Amino acid sequence: MIMDSMLAFGLVLATATQLRFGDTPFGPGEMCLVVWMGICLFRQAGRPTLASNPALSHVATFWLILITAESVGAIVGFATERFFDIAHIIHDIAAYSFLCGVSCTMAVELASEHRRRVTWLVALFGTASLSLQVAHAYGLIRLPLPVDPWIYSVRLRGWSTDPNQLGLVAALLTVISIHLADTATSHVKMIAAAACAALTVPVGVLSLSDSFTVGMLAASIVFLVVKSSLWLATFRRGVTFQAASVSLALVGLPVIVAGAVPLIPAAIDRVEAKSDALYNEDNQGDARFHLWAEAYDKGMGAAMLGLGPGPHLTKKVWKEAPPHKFESHNTPLELFVQGGLLALLAIVLLYASMFLATTRAKLPALAALSCAIVVFSLFHFIIRHPIFWFAVILCFLEAAFARSSRLMENADVAPP
Numbered sequence: 001m002i003m004d005s006m007l008a009f010g011l012v013l014a015t016a017t018q019l020r021f022g023d024t025p026f027g028p029g030e031m032c033l034v035v036w037m038g039i040c041l042f043r044q045a046g047r048p049t050l051a052s053n054p055a056l057s058h059v060a061t062f063w064l065i066l067i068t069a070e071s072v073g074a075i076v077g078f079a080t081e082r083f084f085d086i087a088h089i090i091h092d093i094a095a096y097s098f099l100c101g102v103s104c105t106m107a108v109e110l111a112s113e114h115r116r117r118v119t120w121l122v123a124l125f126g127t128a129s130l131s132l133q134v135a136h137a138y139g140l141i142r143l144p145l146p147v148d149p150w151i152y153s154v155r156l157r158g159w160s161t162d163p164n165q166l167g168l169v170a171a172l173l174t175v176i177s178i179h180l181a182d183t184a185t186s187h188v189k190m191i192a193a194a195a196c197a198a199l200t201v202p203v204g205v206l207s208l209s210d211s212f213t214v215g216m217l218a219a220s221i222v223f224l225v226v227k228s229s230l231w232l233a234t235f236r237r238g239v240t241f242q243a244a245s246v247s248l249a250l251v252g253l254p255v256i257v258a259g260a261v262p263l264i265p266a267a268i269d270r271v272e273a274k275s276d277a278l279y280n281e282d283n284q285g286d287a288r289f290h291l292w293a294e295a296y297d298k299g300m301g302a303a304m305l306g307l308g309p310g311p312h313l314t315k316k317v318w319k320e321a322p323p324h325k326f327e328s329h330n331t332p333l334e335l336f337v338q339g340g341l342l343a344l345l346a347i348v349l350l351y352a353s354m355f356l357a358t359t360r361a362k363l364p365a366l367a368a369l370s371c372a373i374v375v376f377s378l379f380h381f382i383i384r385h386p387i388f389w390f391a392v393i394l395c396f397l398e399a400a401f402a403r404s405s406r407l408m409e410n411a412d413v414a415p416p
Helices: 002-013 028-045 054-080 086-109 115-137 163-182 187-206 210-237 241-301 331-360 364-377 386-413
Strands: none
Touching: 002 028, 002 115, 002 386, 028 086, 054 086, 054 331, 054 386, 086 386, 115 163, 115 187, 115 386, 163 187, 163 210, 163 364, 163 386, 187 210, 210 364, 241 331, 331 364, 331 386, 364 386
16 A cells, blocks of 8 residues: 555656756655655566566557667767757656656556556545645645746646646546546445546646647547447447437437537637637747647658657747757657657557557546547657656556456356
């Protein structure tokens, strides 16, 4: 229980970047993860063999490909670039090494019966942490540290440096809580998990993160589609309330669409106005597109071999003198710049495998989680967050467990 709590606490607080020790990349969350990983590796050393599982296979394969791609990219980068942001190169190398160890260790340790307990602890600790951050932001509690929970006096960032980090945590915790509620074995657990989701959503809204809004919208659509298909499949065993409701909704869909036709022009105008407002806010639309265009150009200019770890973009709207560089705020594109086509294929295959595994295992909330991860990664570089890897590993392990349980049930009901 202590080890599980240490892991959950570390995952939740790893994004509390304002709590880090000075200018170091380590804070309470990272220290908990380092201690947890050290103890786990010490325990693993005494075991004769290391049992493999789908999560470990996918995660280890990703890191092996990424390390190879980054190494090749570093050779190209040092041979072709004019100046280097050494501090951030070292930061990326340290972060990748740390996350490779943490993610592989999690894939091994969570492939057991206490995975469910760790997931509950992450949801509970995460909800408590976000609640405390909101309380701190509104002056209900105080911290003995110089932490500013607001940015521009309107966006909540809690104990994170960037409000989008808070939005990422809120989004992942929300969907993980929905998964716990959807698979709960009792009404008490279902209500507790639903309460966690209800508390984390407002925090994401207060962060004013557009990625949170788009990610949760996409996750909601995926959840409803997968869940509805599962309800419709129950018609084979008889009519249920859920299946009947979905059927009625599908039958009435043409009528609803026909009735909504007169409202379509107004809806399109509203969406365009909202999109223009988001695009023009702080010139973020132009800034992102410029960064993405330069990332593509940099990756192609490196013969799709990459330029190695660290940021490599220099053409941002506001320029800074060398050796300062920028990241592309897009996980696939950033990996394309760093590791070329090989790194890009690695992350695409990881995402595709995760989504296919959760949909085939008939886990709607985790399919929604994988979708939310993909959407968030299109606007931010998120693979350096430990909670990202926890979500990835949870998807693979839960999918494997659900498939194996279904096979055992089918074997039990099969005629002798």
